[in-house]
Structures are given as structure tokens and as C-alpha cells.
Amino acid sequence: MPNAQIGVYGLGTMGSALALNMAEHGFDVAVTNREVEWIGPFVEDAGVLGARIHPHDTLENFVQGLVTPRVILFMIPSGAPMDAMIEAVTPLLAPGDTIIDGGNANFHDTRRRAATLNEHDIHFVGMGVSGGEKGARFGPSMMVGGSAHSWQQLRPILREIAARFEGDPCVDHLGPDGAGHFVKTVHNGIEYADMQMIAEVYGLMRHGKALAPAEIGKIFEQWNEGALRSYLVEITGKALQYDDPETGHPMVDVIKDAAGQKGTGRWTVVEAVRMGQAANTIEAAVGARSWSSEKATRQAAEEILGGTCLALDLSRETLADAFLAARILAYAQGFRILDAAAQEYDWPLDFSRIAEIWRAGCIIRSALLDDISEAFQGELPAGQLILAPRFAQLLASSIPALREVVSGAVKGGHAVPALSAALAWYDTMRQGHGTANIIQAQRDFFGYHGFERLGQEGKHHGPWWD
Ligand SMILES: NC(=O)C1=CN([C@@H]2O[C@H](COP(=O)(O)OP(=O)(O)OC[C@H]3O[C@@H](n4cnc5c(N)ncnc54)[C@H](OP(=O)(O)O)[C@@H]3O)[C@@H](O)[C@H]2O)C=CC1
Numbered sequence: 001m002p003n004a005q006i007g008v009y010g011l012g013t014m015g016s017a018l019a020l021n022m023a024e025h026g027f028d029v030a031v032t033n034r035e036v037e038w039i040g041p042f043v044e045d046a047g048v049l050g051a052r053i054h055p056h057d058t059l060e061n062f063v064q065g066l067v068t069p070r071v072i073l074f075m076i077p078s079g080a081p082m083d084a085m086i087e088a089v090t091p092l093l094a095p096g097d098t099i100i101d102g103g104n105a106n107f108h109d110t111r112r113r114a115a116t117l118n119e120h121d122i123h124f125v126g127m128g129v130s131g132g133e134k135g136a137r138f139g140p141s142m143m144v145g146g147s148a149h150s151w152q153q154l155r156p157i158l159r160e161i162a163a164r165f166e167g168d169p170c171v172d173h174l175g176p177d178g179a180g181h182f183v184k185t186v187h188n189g190i191e192y193a194d195m196q197m198i199a200e201v202y203g204l205m206r207h208g209k210a211l212a213p214a215e216i217g218k219i220f221e222q223w224n225e226g227a228l229r230s231y232l233v234e235i236t237g238k239a240l241q242y243d244d245p246e247t248g249h250p251m252v253d254v255i256k257d258a259a260g261q262k263g264t265g266r267w268t269v270v271e272a273v274r275m276g277q278a279a280n281t282i283e284a285a286v287g288a289r290s291w292s293s294e295k296a297t298r299q300a301a302e303e304i305l306g307g308t309c310l311a312l313d314l315s316r317e318t319l320a321d322a323f324l325a326a327r328i329l330a331y332a333q334g335f336r337i338l339d340a341a342a343q344e345y346d347w348p349l350d351f352s353r354i355a356e357i358w359r360a361g362c363i364i365r366s367a368l369l370d371d372i373s374e375a376f377q378g379e380l381p382a383g384q385l386i387l388a389p390r391f392a393q394l395l396a397s398s399i400p401a402l403r404e405v406v407s408g409a410v411k412g413g414h415a416v417p418a419l420s421a422a423l424a425w426y427d428t429m430r431q432g433h434g435t436a437n438i439i440q441a442q443r444d445f446f447g448y449h450g451f452e453r454l455g456q457e458g459k460h461h462g463p464w465w466d
């Protein structure tokens, strides 16, 4: 007898936490996993919540255990495994059923899968989930892309299990097919930039001001009480104050300085460039992760080129203001990419709502998102977040600090790729008259590409062709 309102396939970190979250909110959840030996221990560990969890050890039984129209959430790696699972489950489903991919999928795959399943009248939802394991268990932020039909099916469950910001559930239907996964991808792009900027500011305090990790941790802790309040600042402050139980050294000192990446940051940059955007702060963060993984090369280079960095005379207030300015610019770049995608794919993205559903549960939740949401509700000059009165004012007061930090870092030989990229973008955008006239002259000179003249229509060529 089918009795589960939703099925969760994939009892790894995220799937098991989401299943427990749903059970805790009173939903009956069918569960299964590729390696079935994990299912029993999962249900045992669920304790009293186990009463609402219905384990199955075959895909057929799992599907049959769901009330119709069925809703199945897959929390598995989103590439080939997702395609294989769609192929396996589709013959077991009926028109009107919904498959959700809650993993970090490439939105192009999501669009393709949605179109294919649509031919069988099966709905495919690409759902970005943020918040890590704790978020999934106690309230994630969720970005849903799919049909109105599937949103009707999902809405009651997702609004219950989502994180709440002042009572407002951090989940919404953002558009069709790939919209949810695209928004999650850009969320992660902003996440990369924020993490990199935090790492750079940490580096300046550690190597430019010779502060110990725990002291820096305390500074982040204080910053988390003010305008920089955010989950990433909070956890950085905490992480910096841990010691390694094995050696007694600060924990950060025993972690290899080579950052992993699974693809979402890179996709953000690729899509931005493809749509004629340049999210250089996010790009700098992705690039910095790649450079970080070249540990052996960097070690060899330090021997040959010298790794000396000079001491810096920067106050913690200046560093905080610089980080605030750069953080605003990174968010602004993320929203520009979302705007470009809304136009390219005809998605009705509501930027204010997106900022709202990022205010709790997700990795980039921060004090700024309230202001961002409000800014998108008003008139934005030229559609740009940085020109909203609130942000123009915040930038006016914080950019001098970013300038001081970047110039000090550059003089002292400290690498600040994301902070300096943010400043370069700001300085480019505030010039109504730039230097691309030279690029156009060069292009015409070597390739007869032509250029527009100021105040004149049409294509022109330079006197170098006469
Ligand atoms: N961890 C995080 O913070 C976040 C992760 N995500 C995304 O959520 C998804 C799941 O991540 P997470 O829970 O961390 O991963 P885990 O590695 O903890 O779990 C992976 C799950 O996928 C299953 N799986 C792996 N390969 C296959 C396959 N070929 N066919 C069927 N099932 C398979 C595993 O089954 P088995 O037990 O049999 O190996 C396991 O249940 C990923 O797409 C990830 O990008 C999204 C947001 C945050």
C-alpha cells in the first residue's frame, strides 16, 4: 500500500539529512540507496523519526511505495549517475510524476533532461540545495526550477523543511527547467568569491601583520557582529581558533593549502563569459583555487623567485571595510550573471526574492542580503545593484579602504587576486569614458574591423587605411 508523500534516493550526506528533515516535519518518506547495506543503519540511527521513514531495497518497491502523482528526490552526483538513474526509474513512473535532481547539476543537463522527460509527461525539477549537511537536516535554502505542476506538488513539503528568515521559508519556484540549478550555480560562484576574499584578508593579517590564527579568528568573530555578519565569516572565525589534536598546532597550519573544486564556480565563470559578462571577482576566485592546487610548482617558484612579503600597516577596520566593498562587488557580479541568464533563457527570475531565499540556510547567507533584496524592489539606475542608493553610499565609504588594502598588498608582494579584481571592476564601471577606443583602433588597424565614431551612426575606418 503506497504511503509515502516523497521518495529520497541517495542516503549520502545530503540525502539522509533531507529525509530526516522531512520525517521530522511529519512527512512519510520512502528511502533507498544504490548500496543497500546503508539503508538499515540509516533507519536505525533515525530513532523515533524512523516511524515515518519507509525503507526499500529495490527501485521498483521504492517507486510503488509512493502516493501518486509521485515525487522522487535524487541526492546523488549529478552527471552520468543522474542520467543512469533517470533511465532506470522512468519506465516505473506514470504521467504527472516528478523527478527532482537536488544535486549540483549543470543547468544545461537539467534543461536537456526536462525536455526529454516532458515527452513522457514526467516532470523534471532541478533544485539547488544549499546549506551543507546541517542545512539539509535543519533547514536548507532551496532554489527550484521546474513546471508549475511540480511546484504545486513540492511546495507544501519544501516550505516546511526550508530554513526560515523571520518566518519566511527560504525556498521558491524561480522559473522553468534549469532556472533553479543556474541560480544555485551562481550562488556557488559568489560563495567562491567570498571564500577567496576571506582567505586573502586572512593572508594579509597572517603574513602582513604577523597575527596568530587564533587572534585572526577573534577578529572574524567580531566582524560577524557587524556589517560583515555572514555564515562564512562565522565559520572562518571558529575554524581559526581550533588546534590540531594530533600536533597541538593551529588546525589551519596543518591543512594543505590546495583547495578542491567540484565545478560550480567554473560553470559560473564559463556561463558568464558565454553571455558576454565578465564576473572577474568570481573568476579570480576560481583561478586562485586552481593556482592553489599547483603546490609543487609554487614551492619550486618560492626557491627561485623568492617568497618574501613585506609587513603591512593596515588596521583591522580598514581590512573590514575593504572586505565589505569587495563583497558587495562580488554579489553585484553574481546578480549581473543572473540578469543575463534571465534574458538569454527567458526566465522570470525575481532577484529580490532570490536574495530573500539566500538570507538563511545557505552558505552565502549574510547581513547584506536584506539590503540587496530591498534594492531590487526599488528602481535601480541602469539596472545595476552598485548604483542603488544604499550600495552607492556603502561603496563610497568603503572603497577607499579597498584601495588602501589592494595598493598595500601589491606593494608588499601579497597576492590579492579577488580583492584587486573587485576594485578593477569598480574602477572600470565608474568611468563613462574608458580606453576601449584604443582596442577598436588596433582591431581596425590590423584587421579592418571598423569602429563606431562618437556621435555618428555606422561603421568607420581609420586614416591608416587611406
Ligand atoms: N555535501 C554538500 O555540502 C552539498 C552537496 N550537494 C550535492 O548533493 C549531491 C549529493 O552530495 P552528498 O550527499 O554530499 O554526496 P555523498 O557522497 O555523501 O553521497 C552520494 C550519494 O549518491 C549515491 N551515488 C553515488 N554514485 C551513484 C551512482 N552512480 N548511482 C546511484 N547513486 C549513486 C551514493 O550511493 P552509495 O552509498 O551507494 O555510494 C550516495 O547515496 C551531489 O550532487 C552534491 O553536489 C549540494 C549541496 C551541498
Ligand SMILES: O=C(CO)[C@H](O)[C@H](O)COP(=O)(O)O
Pocket (backbone or CB within 6 Å): 104, 129, 130, 131, 132, 188, 191, 260, 261, 262, 263, 264, 265, 363
Ligand atoms: O554546493 C555546495 C555549497 O553551496 C557544496 O558544498 C559544493 O560542493 C561546494 O563547491 P566546491 O566543492 O566546488 O567547493
